[in-house]
Amino acid sequence: MSGWIAVAGLGPGAPELITPDVAATLEKATDIIGYGPYVARIAQRDGLNLHASDNRVELDRACHALELAASGARVVIVSSGDPGVFAMASALFEAAECWPAPLPEIHVLPGITAMLAAAARAGAPLGHDFCAINLSDNLKPFALIERRLRHAARGDFAMAFYNPRSATRPHQFARVLQILREECNDDRPVIFARAVSTPEESLKTVALPQATPEMADMRTVVLVGNSMTRQVGRWIYTPRRAEAG
Amino acid sequence: MSGWIAVAGLGPGAPELITPDVAATLEKATDIIGYGPYVARIAQRDGLNLHASDNRVELDRACHALELAASGARVVIVSSGDPGVFAMASALFEAAECWPAPLPEIHVLPGITAMLAAAARAGAPLGHDFCAINLSDNLKPFALIERRLRHAARGDFAMAFYNPRSATRPHQFARVLQILREECNDDRPVIFARAVSTPEESLKTVALPQATPEMADMRTVVLVGNSMTRQVGRWIYTPRRAEAG
Missing domain, CATH: 3.40.1010.10 (Tetrapyrrole methylase, N-terminal domain)
Structure with a gap:
C-alpha cells in the first residue's frame, strides 16, 4: 500500500x-x-x-x-x-x-482563508486589488515588512494582515499602524476581525487614526481599505471602479 | 415573510x-x-x-x-x-x-477563490506575502494596473492575476508581461492555471522570459512567484523565510 x-x-x-x-x-x-x-x-x-x-x-x-x-x-x-x-x-x-x-x-x-472569511463578514473590503501580508517577523526582518507596507499603500492596494500581534512582539503592530498613517488618508477604514465563524467571533471597524495595537491579537486578521473604500449601512466595501490616482 | x-x-x-x-x-x-x-x-x-x-x-x-x-x-x-x-x-x-x-x-x-485553488495545484507559490490584481481595464485605467504591478514587483510580492486576457483587449497582457520583465529577475516562475477543478483543467509553468500572452485566456488565473520562489520535484513554492532584499 x-x-x-x-x-x-x-x-x-x-x-x-x-x-x-x-x-x-x-x-x-x-x-x-x-x-x-x-x-x-x-x-x-x-x-x-x-x-x-x-x-x-x-x-x-x-x-x-x-x-x-x-x-x-x-x-x-x-x-x-x-x-x-x-x-x-x-x-x-x-x-x-x-x-x-x-x-x-x-x-x-x-x-x-481567514482574510476572505473576515471580508465576507464586513462586506467586500477586498473587492478590488489587494495584498496579503504576514506581519510576523519570526521568519523575515521587519525592514521587509515596512518596505512591503509602503509599496502596498503607494499602489493603493487594500490590505489584509495575518498574525498582526503576539506576546513576543507587542510593539511592532504599533509601528505598522504608524507607517500606514504616514502613507494613507485619515478616513481609511481598518477592520479588526477576530475568530470569524467561531463562537468568539468579533468584528470592529475604525478609521485609521483611531486604530490601536490592543484591537488585535493572534486570532485577529486586520483588513485595511484602499483610498476608495466606503460604507453603506453597516457594510464596508471597495468599489470595483477605480481612477488612476 | x-x-x-x-x-x-x-x-x-x-x-x-x-x-x-x-x-x-x-x-x-x-x-x-x-x-x-x-x-x-x-x-x-x-x-x-x-x-x-x-x-x-x-x-x-x-x-x-x-x-x-x-x-x-x-x-x-x-x-x-x-x-x-x-x-x-x-x-x-x-x-x-x-x-x-x-x-x-x-x-x-x-x-x-481561483488563485488559491490554482496555487494548491501548483504547490504553494503564494506561500508568502502576495497581491491579487484584476488585469481587466474595464473599470480602471491601465495606468493604475501598471502602477500596481510595479509596486507589487518592487515590494517583492508574489502575484495573482485575475482576468488576464480577453478578446476585447488582446494586447494588454503582453504589456503586463513586459512590465514584469522590466521589474523581475529572469528565473521568476509564471504559472498559467486554467479552469482549475473542472474537466478542462490545465496547469503550465514557465520562466518569465518564456511567458507569452497566448498562454492565458479569460478562464486562466496567472500566478507569479516572488524572488525566492523555488521548485522541488513538480512543485512550485515560495518559502516562508525571507531576507530584507
Whole structure:
C-alpha cells in the first residue's frame, strides 16, 4: 500500500466552511498532523492517529508527515484557513527539498482563508486589488515588512494582515499602524476581525487614526481599505471602479 | 415573510469545493441570480427561479436581487470563486448605495477563490506575502494596473492575476508581461492555471522570459512567484523565510 500526504485547509473555524473535498480526505486518513488547536478540530475515530504539535515546529511536522507517508500512512496535515496562505504547504515543500527519497503523492487542498472569511463578514473590503501580508517577523526582518507596507499603500492596494500581534512582539503592530498613517488618508477604514465563524467571533471597524495595537491579537486578521473604500449601512466595501490616482 | 440576499461563492468549479454553508443556503433559496455559466451550475428544483444574465451587467443583477428581496424572495447571487474577490459582493453594495428603501438582510458567503485553488495545484507559490490584481481595464485605467504591478514587483510580492486576457483587449497582457520583465529577475516562475477543478483543467509553468500572452485566456488565473520562489520535484513554492532584499 502506498502512502500519501494531503495538506488540507480547515477554513476559519466553522464546520460549515470545510469543503467536502477536505472532509472526504479526512475520512480516508490514517494520521492527522498539525498544530494542537487545529488537530483538536478533527473528530477521533478508530484507526486514526492524531499527532498534535506545538507552534513554530512546522518543519518537524512536515518531516514527520514525509516519514509516515514513506511507511505507507495516509497523512493529512491540517492548517487553519487555506494551507497555501501563511500555513503548512510551504513548510512541507521546504522539508521535501531535504528529503532523501522520492516524494510521496502529495495533494494540497484549498480552504477558506481567514482574510476572505473576515471580508465576507464586513462586506467586500477586498473587492478590488489587494495584498496579503504576514506581519510576523519570526521568519523575515521587519525592514521587509515596512518596505512591503509602503509599496502596498503607494499602489493603493487594500490590505489584509495575518498574525498582526503576539506576546513576543507587542510593539511592532504599533509601528505598522504608524507607517500606514504616514502613507494613507485619515478616513481609511481598518477592520479588526477576530475568530470569524467561531463562537468568539468579533468584528470592529475604525478609521485609521483611531486604530490601536490592543484591537488585535493572534486570532485577529486586520483588513485595511484602499483610498476608495466606503460604507453603506453597516457594510464596508471597495468599489470595483477605480481612477488612476 | 421577509426576504434576504446571500452573495455566495461557488468556488472554482468542482462541487467538492462548494462549502456546506453555501450548499445549505442554496437549498433555502427561492431565486438564484448570476452570470449564465454560474447559474448553470445550480440544480433546478420546484419552486426555484433561475435568473441567468449576461456578463458586465453586475449592477442590474444587484438591483434585481434587491427588488426580489424587497418583495419577500430569498435570493442567492452566485459568483464563481469567492464573492468578495473581483465578483458580485462589491456590485451589490454599489447598488445598495442607490437603493431607496431599507436594505434587506444580506449575507456574504465566502468561497474558494481561483488563485488559491490554482496555487494548491501548483504547490504553494503564494506561500508568502502576495497581491491579487484584476488585469481587466474595464473599470480602471491601465495606468493604475501598471502602477500596481510595479509596486507589487518592487515590494517583492508574489502575484495573482485575475482576468488576464480577453478578446476585447488582446494586447494588454503582453504589456503586463513586459512590465514584469522590466521589474523581475529572469528565473521568476509564471504559472498559467486554467479552469482549475473542472474537466478542462490545465496547469503550465514557465520562466518569465518564456511567458507569452497566448498562454492565458479569460478562464486562466496567472500566478507569479516572488524572488525566492523555488521548485522541488513538480512543485512550485515560495518559502516562508525571507531576507530584507
